[in-house]
Amino acid sequence: MQPNKDPRFPNEAERWRRGIYLLPNALTTAALFFGFFAIVQAMAGKFELAAIAIFIAMVLDGMDGRVARMTNTQSAFGEQYDSLSDMTCFGVAPALVAYQFAMADLGRWGWLAAFIYVAGAALRLARFNTNIAVVDKRFFQGLPSPAAAAIVAGFVWLVQDNRVQVDEVWLAWTMFAITLYTGCSMVSNAPFYSGKSFSLTRSVPFWVMLLVVLVFVFVSSDPPVVLFGLFVLYGLSGWIIWGWRVRKAKLSKFRSSGQSEK
Numbered sequence: 001m002q003p004n005k006d007p008r009f010p011n012e013a014e015r016w017r018r019g020i021y022l023l024p025n026a027l028t029t030a031a032l033f034f035g036f037f038a039i040v041q042a043m044a045g046k047f048e049l050a051a052i053a054i055f056i057a058m059v060l061d062g063m064d065g066r067v068a069r070m071t072n073t074q075s076a077f078g079e080q081y082d083s084l085s086d087m088t089c090f091g092v093a094p095a096l097v098a099y100q101f102a103m104a105d106l107g108r109w110g111w112l113a114a115f116i117y118v119a120g121a122a123l124r125l126a127r128f129n130t131n132i133a134v135v136d137k138r139f140f141q142g143l144p145s146p147a148a149a150a151i152v153a154g155f156v157w158l159v160q161d162n163r164v165q166v167d168e169v170w171l172a173w174t175m176f177a178i179t180l181y182t183g184c185s186m187v188s189n190a191p192f193y194s195g196k197s198f199s200l201t202r203s204v205p206f207w208v209m210l211l212v213v214l215v216f217v218f219v220s221s222d223p224p225v226v227l228f229g230l231f232v233l234y235g236l237s238g239w240i241i242w243g244w245r246v247r248k249a250k251l252s253k254f255r256s257s258g259q260s261e262k
Contacts, residue, residue, distance in 0.1 A: 021068070021071075021073035021075060021078065023067055023068075023071060023073065024064045024065070024067050024068035024071070024073055024074075024078055025064075025077075025078055025081060027060050027061075027063050027064035027067060028060075028061070028064045028078070028081050028082050028085050029085075030060045031057040031058075031060035031061045031064065031085050031089055032057075032084075032085040032088055032089065034053040034054070034056045034057040034060065034089065035053070035054070035057045035085065035088045035089030035090070035092075035093045036088065036093075037049075037050075037053045038050040038051075038053035038054045038057070038089075038093040038094075038097060038153075039092065039093050039096055039097075041053060042093075042096055042097040042100045042101070043096075043100065045100075047097065047100070047101045047156050047160050048156075048157060048160040048161065050093075050097045050153070050156070051097065051153040051154070051156040051157035051160065052153075052157065053093075054089065054090075054093055054094060054097070054149050054150070054152075054153040055150065055153060055154075055157075055227065057089040057090070057093075058089070058090070058146045058149065058150055061082070061085070061086060061089065061090075061146055062146070064078075064082060065082065079129075083125050083129060086121075086125055086145055086146070087121060087122060087125060089146075089149065090121060090145035090146050090148065090149035091117070091118050091121030091122060091125070091145060091149075092118060092121075093149070094117065094148070094149040094152040094153055095114040095115070095117040095118045095121075095152075095179070096114070097152070097153065097156055098113075098114060098117070098152050098156065098175050098178075098179045099111060099113075099114040101156050101159075101175065102156075102171050102172045102174075102175035102176075103172055103175050103176055103179070105172055106172050106173075106176060109176065110172070110176065113176045113179045113180050113183070114179060116179070116180060116183040116184070117148070117152070117179045117180075117182060117183035118183075119183070120148075120182075120183035120184060120185075120186040120187050121145045121148065121183070121186055123186070123187050124142050124143075124144075124145050124186035124187055125145060127141065127142070127187075128140075128141075137194065138193065138194055139191035139192060139193060139194055139241075140191070140192045140193075140194050140238075141189060141191065142185065142186050142187055142188050142189065142190060142192070142238075143182060143185035143186045143188070143190070143192055143235060143238060144186075144192060144194075145186060147192070147231055147234055147235060148182035148183070148185065148186050148235070149182075150227065150231040151178060151182050151228070151231045151232060151235050152178060152179060152182055154224065154227050154228030154231055154232075155174075155175065155178055155228060156175075157223075157224045157227075157228070158224045158225065158228050159171065161224045163222075163224050163225050181235075182235065185235065185238070185239075188238070189242070190238035190239050190241070190242040191238055191241050191242060191245075192234070192237060192238035192241075193234075193237065193241075
């Protein structure tokens with residue numbers, strides 16, 4: 001007598017295919033670890049370590065999805081696990097680091113800015129998961145949560161590494177403004193380039209490889225300054241593209257109305 005089979009898995013091959021893949025989920029777990037590590041370090045007052053941990057989590061988060069696609073190990077479990085990890089690494093951790101670092105003395109304004117950032121990250125991830133099949137793959141709708149976390153953590157790292165000297169009062173309100181801006185940008189409709197059109201398995205010209213080497217050299221020359229500068233530019237790029245699109249649409253409408261009058 002054969003044992004009863006689970007109707008969800010008609011055969012063993014299907015059961016295996018729907019299992020939990022180790023490699024991409026191990027990378028997600030590593031990212032989650034560094035997100036939690038950033039929270040612990042912020043609570044201990046070690047803000048530079050906390051900021052660096054968020055950047056490491058961002059690198060690992062960028063790897064897990066690409067590894068899953070390259071090895072054909074995508075799964076519904078992996079997608080949900082990645083979202084929960086992102087909420088910790090790029091939602092809760094940056095908000096707590098920013099609050100502990102500079103905004104605690106602002107009272108309710110400080111924790112309100114931190115909460116707006118957390119809520120923005122949660123809404124951003126929920127919208128991404130529900131709209132994944134209907135949006136333009138070339139652009140993200142709103143600032144991606146890893147980039148928002150990089151801007152917040154980058155500023156903390158910049159100040160902690162003594163690259164910028166900011167008065168204590170102005171430091172708190174500058175952190176407030178950055179946290180509020182990134183939190184609101186995540187739930188905006190501004191289009192931010194996704195980079196998903198770039199494939200690691202596709203051949204590229206030699207100059208692209210040279211450019212990658214130059215980027216690594218550029219970042220390693222002064223990581224806090226370069227990383228913060230790059231992500232600030234990226235954080236503004238979506239609004240520039242949005243403004244250009246609005247202007248283009250208005251010009252097109254103006255020209256079409258002018259032709260209809262003729």
